[in-house]
Amino acid sequence: EDQVTQSPEALRLQEGESSSLNCSYTVSGLRGLFWYRQDPGKGPEFLFTLYSAGEEKEKERLKATLTKKESFLHITAPKPEDSATYLCAVQAWGQNFVFGPGTRLSVLP
Amino acid sequence: KAGVTQTPRYLIKTRGQQVTLSCSPISGHRSVSWYQQTPGQGLQFLFEYFSETQRNKGNFPGRFSGRQFSNSRSEMNVSTLELGDSALYLCASSLSGPPNTEAFFGQGTRLTVV
Numbered sequence: 681e682d683q684v685t686q687s688p689e690a691l692r693l694q695e696g697e698s699s700s701l702n703c704s705y706t707v708s709g710l711r712g713l714f715w716y717r718q719d720p721g722k723g724p725e726f727l728f729t730l731y732s733a734g735e736e737k738e739k740e741r742l743k744a745t746l747t748k749k750e751s752f753l754h755i756t757a758p759k760p761e762d763s764a765t766y767l768c769a770v771q772a773w774g775q776n777f778v779f780g781p782g783t784r785l786s787v788l789p
Numbered sequence: 790k791a792g793v794t795q796t797p798r799y800l801i802k803t804r805g806q807q808v809t810l811s812c813s814p815i816s817g818h819r820s821v822s823w824y825q826q827t828p829g830q831g832l833q834f835l836f837e838y839f840s841e842t843q844r845n846k847g848n849f850p851g852r853f854s855g856r857q858f859s860n861s862r863s864e865m866n867v868s869t870l871e872l873g874d875s876a877l878y879l880c881a882s883s884l885s886g887p888p889n890t891e892a893f894f895g896q897g898t899r900l901t902v903v
Contacts, residue, residue, distance in 0.1 A: 714892075721896075724894045725894070726891050767832065776822060776834045776847075777834060777892065779831055779832035780831070
């Protein structure tokens with residue numbers, strides 16, 4: 681059975697304090713790993729798709745990386761507006777997404 | 790370009806009633822997936838429709854059903870509502886669904902069962 685875990689469950693950072701979020705997965709035949717950002721009361725907002733180990737993608741202060749068993753979302757010099765829940769999801773070939781429980785990030789000014 | 794639109798945004802229903810939620814995907818997108826999100830279980834896949842056909846289904850009871858129309862708009866129905874059905878119901882659209890392309894989510898419908 682495909683599984684996704686995320687750590688930490690919650691993370692509080694000071695503005696400018698860089699850190700990383702982890703997504704560990706077990707899937708038979710990974711087609712893609714996806715990162716989403718979700719603000720309270722809203723739907724998830726697409727951030728990145730990673731397809732193969734060694735791949736990296738960047739967007740503003742965010743950088744996602746992928747290995748064969750996990751993905752990291754690195755946040756460099758975060759700002760308060762980066763506060764949100766970050767969701768990781770995996771997709772096996774021919775299957776729909778399996779989401780992790782998310783990491784709640786709070787960035788304090 | 791308009792995003793995914795879900796209506797209504799909020800609903801309050803009584804146990805035993807039924808409810809229908811609507812989702813209009815991004816123009817040109819043919820795949821619509823539905824998810825249930827609760828604090829305890831996170832995001833859980835309900836079902837996916839493509840070209841009016843259900844292609845995939847999650848582990849939910851038969852009280853949860855859906856359909857897709859020829860214009861790709863989709864509805865999901867929950868019959869005989871239970872308190873545990875209170876959740877944020879999210880719809881996601883993509884060009885062709887798995888195994889292709891990213892999914893874009895709507896704002897969700899917050900269902901409260903009392």
